[in-house]
Amino acid sequence: MDTIGYNGTQNLHEAKALKISFAASDAMIAQESYARLLDRYGTCEPEDADVIVALGGDGFMLHTLHSTTHLNVPVYGMNRGTVGFLMNTFGEENLLRRLGEAEEEVINPLAMTATTSDGNTVRALAINEVSLLRAGPQAAKLRISVDGRVRLPELVCDGALLCTPAGSTAYNYSAHGPILPIGSDVLALTAMAAFRPRRWRGALLPKKANVVFEVLDPIKRPVRADADSRSAHDVVRVEMQSEPNVIHRILFDPGHGLEERLIREQFV
Structure with a gap:
């Protein structure tokens, strides 16, 4: 059957023809539900579905989106977890x-393309954010470049992250980063517990920006x-950029989409 569009005009008769895959x-x-x-x-197999219904929390929603990227099937989440921002x-x-x-x-x-100290390369996709975190007792030292130009020669911090608008209310917001409107073509670069420069509060970057974190003194x-949820240990260089060729389709009840949730989150 043809893929059914989701734009608020679908009628119930058409909806009855939907093939649903539950996860x-x-x-x-979640299992009881x-x-x-x-x-x-x-239910049906995800490969045969018109829509996937995911039952769980935000972590399971991210897992479902990652595991079904190749299918180009929309995912509708129902909250059986805690926060449920994406549900x-x-x-x-x-x-x-x-x-x-x-x-x-x-x-x-x-x-994300991460290079480790032993020369290995780890590649992964992040719907929310790519974060670098210190893995020892001492603060990390990072050099940050944007589009090939060094913008911050040395950031001493517990870590730093680059997030999408969809992920701006997650780890980024906890680190006092800005909430980004879902339709904005920007990314947020945010530090966690920055020690030097002490007053640096991060940056907003174009969505097409190429960002590189280099780890200074990675042994110490x-x-x-x-x-x-995918980790790379003992990294020395991490390159990040938005991937326009990969799309995730998420379904929300009318009036409760990501744009509304991102705005509402700023007034609580």
Whole structure:
């Protein structure tokens, strides 16, 4: 069957034709909900689905998006975790109608290429952020370049990150970074516990920017890099940039999309 668009105009008759693939985290509440939804709506393989319904928290949503990137199938999350920023409210009733009326957000991840001290290369995609964190008792020392130009010769800190608008309310916000509107073509560069320069509060960069973190004194001050949940240890250089050729399609109930959530988060 043809792929069905999600723009708020889907009617219930069309929604009934949706082929749904359910996925759930290992949490007991998610597994119990999964069993009830399967009994009520049935399921199919992700490769055959028009929509994937993910049951869990934000971490499981990120896992689902990463694991289904190659399918180009939208993912509708229902919160069976804690915060659930990327999820919709859980409910067993009227699921077909909710899927039919859902609004779609399209986001691009960051591509990370990390070089380790032994010469290995680790590549990964990050929907939220790429972060560098000290891996020892001493603060990290980083040199930051943007588009081939050194912008910060030395940052002494617990770590630093580059985040997408979709990830700006996660680790970035906890580190006092800015919340970015979902439609903005910018990335946020944020330091964690910066010691020198003491007053540096990060930067906003164009979405197309190429950002490189170089680790200074990596033996004495080891650093690890994380792209969402994938880690690279003892890194000496990490390159990051938005990956426009990879898209993630996320569905939200009307009026509760990422743009609204990002705005609302700034007033709580």
